[in-house]
Amino acid sequence: MQFALFTLMMNEPNAVTGVSLTAQQKFQNVVNQAILAEKLGFDAYGVGERHGTPFLSSSPAVVLTAIAGKTSRIRLLTTVLVLSVLDPIRVAEDFATLDHLSGGRLELIIGKGNDPRHYPLFGISEEEQWDSLAERYELLKRLWNEENVSWEGRYRTSLTNVTTQPRPFQKGIPIWHGSASSTRSTELAAKYGDPIFSSNTFHPQAKYKALIDHYRERLAYYGHDPKKAIVGSGASSLYIANTAEEAINRFRPYYNAFHDTEAAKHNNSPFKDLEDNIANGPVLVGSAEQVIEKILNYHEAYGNQVLSISVDGLTESEQQEQLHRFATDVAPVLRREKPSTVWEQTSEVGAT
16 A cells, blocks of 8 residues: 545644644744655655635646755646646646656646535536536647647536647656546546546445446446556545543544534534544544554445545644654554555655
8 A cells, every 4th residue: 555645735724723824834833744745655645725714726837846946756736726727728728838847747636616606716517517517628638748738618618639738757647537426527527537546535445435336337338347446535634642531532532623614514424523523534543453453444434545635624733643653653564564666666654
């Protein structure tokens, strides 16, 4: 198994200390977090896209470019890029530029996003989101794979003999499809034979497993080998301590604060409290042994080769503590028991 650390750049007063970061401090925190993730041997770092409080992640390409300049090995992900509201020309240009500046370390995870506030900002209705995503994705693929592209569609003006610049540094920038709530995303990924990344954040395992199973079924329908399916999975929040009781007590204020936000309420999570989520949901809270056991349980259901985790919301010292704990006590076991070659890397999480 390989590992990504991701952030949505949520910037609210700390649930325990009450301390608020300025926007500038939060940006520096994110860059420093990515530097530490590379030092600890994580395989990838991701920045999601959101438009509105409490998130500062409206420009993943810009943030990832800053991270590219401070790192040398770690893969750079968009977790996710809300392609359903973006101009494919702009996306093709911005992210091909980032691909060059990072030395070919870019991978896109695209989706329609789970925060409806972005639709009126970009002139797309929520009802149009899936059709918009499919159309824009088809155009983006053509812009990166072809020259002199002529095209007509519904969500932007037509194109005649357009070749975007720069061309991508990589022969083919990998594109994953974020999957959280609908078979429309797994259908689109299967059609093109692309990998998927399950959100696995707010709901019980069965909901996300059904989407992953649908993806594999539709891969076969479109003539792709489902045995070669590439699946990534999120894992909600991470908090490891020496005992489960200590982890629960330390994390509870953070959990309660986040689930009181409007962004969290929008997702209608069915878990009544932290203990319910630990028992029946994707949150990774407990001893290292318990976290490993849960990750392996989810791997059995999903068959995922990549796992992404987040330490958003914690104090900076707690973020560092959790990343060190994961790198030292959890990741080496999972790498050994569930090897993956999705990202061919020589270093390992847990390296000094």
